[in-house]
Amino acid sequence: MNQMIGLVEDDPNIRDIVKAYLEKEGYQVLAVDTAEKAWDIFQEKKPDIWVLDIMLPGMDGYEFCKKIRQTSEVPIIIISAKDEEVDKILGLELGGDDYLTKPFSPRELVARTKRHLKRWEAMRPNAEEEQETIKVGALELNESERQAYFNGKEVEVTTKEFEMLKILASQENRAFSREELLxxxxxxxxxxxxxxVDDLIKRLRKKMKELPIETVWGHGYRLREKRS
Incomplete structure (x- = not known):
């Protein structure tokens, strides 16, 4: 089955060129001109990756990126005419995985799309893998099913949230630097x-209020195994 790409771009010329290049590589492209239309696609079709313009009529790309990140870690490539460093940092900190400044090479966009899709597929569970369970205190992770349980109750987590939990739980009590976790x-x-990293840890603490993730000041984080 072809991988699906959500493309949000209000300039019809850029939209048609990008769509043509991606379709030439065998991808299914759902191209729209507003974030409102893209949100409907996100909820109904679940594309494997998004190529997102920032300057859009109505809801802008920043807001759309924030809405996606509330429930999903699907890759997002931002394309924008804004080339200031502050704009790039904002886009990435709101959840973008990559940032391309217009004008850009469609071939470069295709190459980056392939790279992010490859990484995304590697993060997804493999049904053929043997089930592995990681337990640290009240936290239990089912790696093959990508399910997290805390105090016996399942907690909905995104792919990156699960990866963070797995890293910390695999070596409990070890302090990981922010750079290492990133x-x-x-x-x-x-x-x-x-x-x-800080934003993702904040989300995990909100979902599991008693989860013993400790801040190692000036360094990073560790998951402390509480002992009775």
Whole structure:
């Protein structure tokens, strides 16, 4: 089955060119001109990756990116005419995985799309793998099913949230630096700052209020195994 790409771009010329290049590579492309239409696609079709313009009529790309990140870690490539460093940092910190400044090479966009899709597929569970369970205190992770349980109750987590839990739980009591966690969860070629780690930890603490993730000041985080 062909992988599906959600494309949000209000310039018809850019939209048609990008769509043609991606379809030539065998991808199914759902192209729309507003974030409102894209939100319907996100809920109904579940594309494997998004190519997202920032400057859109109505809801802008930043807001759309934030809405996606409330429930999903699907890759997002931002394309924008805004080339200031502050714009790139904002886009990445709101959840974008990559940032391309217009004008850009369609071939470069295709190459980056392939790279992010490859990483995304590697993060998904493999049904043929033997089930593995990781337990640390009240936290239990079912790796093959990508399910997290805390105090016996299942907690809905995104792919990156699960990866973070798995890393911390696999070596409980070990202090991981922010940079190390950023590379392990987002990959070596992620362009954002380590604030993404802080944001993800904040989300996990909100979902599991008694989860013993400790801040190691000036360094990073560790999952402390509470002993009775």
């Amino acid at each position: 590379i392990k969860v987002w990959g070596e070629d992620y362009y954002g700052s380590d604030r993404a």
